[in-house]
Every structure is written in C-alpha cells, then in structure tokens.
Amino acid sequence: MEDEDIGLSADTLEILNEFLQEKAQRERDEMERIENRAGTNAMFEEDWQLSQFWYSESTKVALGKLVSKLLAEKPNVTKESYHIALLSCPSLFGTVKQIHNKVKIFEFDKRFSAYGDNFVFYDFNKADEDDYLLEFKETFDLIIADPPFLSEECITKISKIIKNLQKFEAKIVFCSGAVVEPWITKCLQLKKCRFEPAHDRNLGNEFVSYANFNLDTYLS
Template sequence: MDNDDITLPADTLAILNEFLAERSKREHDEEQRMLNKTGKDAHFEEDWQLSQFWYSDRTKRAIGDALAKLVKEHNSSDFRIALLSCPSLYATIKDVHEQVNIFEYDQRFAAYGTDFVHYDFNAVDSCSDYLVEHHKRYDLIIADPPFLSEECMTKMSKIIINLQRSSASKLVFCSGEVVEPWLVANLPLHKCNFRPEHERNLGNEFVSFANFNFDHYIENNK
C-alpha cells in the first residue's frame, strides 16, 4: 500500500491539526516572551571582527549621568537620542530616556526591538536618501565609528548631518585621538577632556569630541 493512499478519519485529522496549531502558538509565544525578557538587558559579547569594544562601567555611568542632566534640561518627551555603533551604551541610556534608537550593523541587536535600526555606514555614498525615515529626528547623537580611518569619519559624518534634527542638535563622538583632523573637517566638533575607557585596554588613545561643553556635564556628575 502506497503511503500517499493513507488518510486519517476526519475527527482524528481535526484533533491533529488542533494540536499542531496549539504547539505553533506556544512556540511563538515563547519566542516573544524571550524577546521581551531580553530587551535592554540582553548581554552580547564583543565581536572584534566588527571592531566592537565595550565601554567600562565607569565610562557608561559617566555618560549616562551626563545625558540624564541634558534630558532634564530639555524637558521634552520628543527629545530623541541616536546611538551609532556604540551598543554597550544602550542599556544605560535607555534607563535615562525612553526615546533612543541604536544604529548598528550587527543584527544581534535586533533583540532591542523597535529601538534597533540596522545600518551600514558604507551605504550612504550609494543612496542619497539612505535612512531617510530617520532624517532630522534626533536632538542628541552619540557615535563611536568602528574604524579609525578618514573614509569612515567622512561617511559617518554624512549620516549624522542627515540624522540631526537641526544645527542645534548635540553631537558626541568617542573615537581614537588620531581621527581628529578628519572629524573636525566634516563636523563642528572640538576635543573634550573626557576620555572614554573600555573593558579591555586598547592600543589607541581614545578621546571624546562634542559640539557643546560636554565636559561641563561630565564634571558636574562626578
């Protein structure tokens, strides 16, 4: 007898279909539960191939405290923050302010739900409307470009110019000191006294840049 000729009684088939539907629903609900549980508390290891290096707890606290004061000064529910290539800041900033988006190439961070925006800084030269749905939306942008090169600084700067809500938007860059000439050639930034630290010691000297007195907010929160 050919297997294709085997059929189940209608009542048995109905029970089987009901069981399969319930199992599918349970699996879907469990996936959603785990996603919701993960949220901002997700923990990811650095991927050095993607040039990921996590900030130290001290640095995260310093930046988080500074941003808390900035958010309080603006006193607006529409105040929006963008984090570009600095995912280790996300949980800290999310505790400070609800309206934050994390722009990352690494798809693992989709665990952050609708706050996650997948992006590739290289795409900005091939599409004039790249990330157009996020243009002119952000009042504060923090960026930590993945590579210490003129090309990376130039492309990241183009994206940031598009993302800032206006020329009054505040910008903070954390990167190697070596990028200063390329960075200030594209954005109105100056080097700050604040020096971000990482969980692992890096060979390059890291500094911060901003278009406002970022040190004032850091120093007043020590």
C-alpha cells in the first residue's frame, strides 16, 4: 500500500507560518530588551574566573562622554563609517551602543553572543597566529581595551591585536593596572592619563588609563 500524503494542509501551513513569524518577532523584541538593559549589567554576572569586573556607573558615563565628543567632531557622513571596538570591557557595551551603532564587542566569554552581530569572539592568546582577526584589519577609529590579566604576556598580545584592528590615526584608550605601564608604553607608545577607571567592586590593584591622545581633555 502506498504511503499516504502526510503534507500539511494550506490552513495548517498558514497557522504555522503565523506562529513562526510571531516567534521571530518575540526573539527580536527580546534581543532589543537585552541591548537596552546591557548598560545595567542586568543580564550578566561577573565571571571572576575570566577576571571580569564591571565598570562603575561613573566610569561608563565618562567613557560614554568621550564617545559623544569624538563623534561630535565628525561630519555626519563620516559618522556612518566611524567604528568602535571594545576589547574585554563588556560592561561598557550598553553605554556605547546607545550613543553609536557601529560598535563591536570583542570577548572571550560567549555569553555576550547575545549581542548578535555586535559580538566578536576573540582569544588574545591567538594574537601571534598569522591573519588572526584579518577580517577586521584596520577597521576601527576608536579602540577601548581593558585586558583581563596584568601580565606582560597579556598586554603584549592584546597590543598586537590592537595594532591590527586600528585604522591609521585611530584613538586608543587602555584601561588597566598601573603595573602595566612599562609594557603598554613600549608596545603601543601610550601615555598615562589622569582618568582613573573605577569598578562596581573595590579592587585591590591601582587602575589607571593610558591613551595615544589627550584623553583627559575630552573628559573635563
């Protein structure tokens, strides 16, 4: 006996398509809700095993002010091609995303893939591999980095990644411990600034900022 036709009827297909469309819309709404709440860190807890420490609200406001001022210097046409990279500082994403849409978050923690196309998985240990992150070579006008570890190896490798990601004359902000100054000045020729990034939790290490431009002027 031949198999019976088990295809769905037209009415059933219509109902199924409506259900799938509604489901897709709910997922889009949920993603928008996640992005809107990202600045409060409501969706993600710090993972201390990954050396994650969220910025304080005052630090996020200060760096958001920096982004706004840098964009204000650009003509409207240029703003559309202005790209920002956040390396290992996911708690800053929500603040920057509300100011400018062209922002990528480079993170080892795959939880942040919830940010969709804005998320780029990266591992600083792969910095010495040929053509690593080649698709983003010379893409970014502003790079803000906060490496997870205060070691010469980590600073050196993230510096190499930054060199590959930055456009010519890109602005770089490097938030890290005071102990990394000898390495960061050697690798990227950055200078220590007065701005001191703070965190929700009080950390024992002294945290400072480094930049290749007069960062403090933009934050005053």
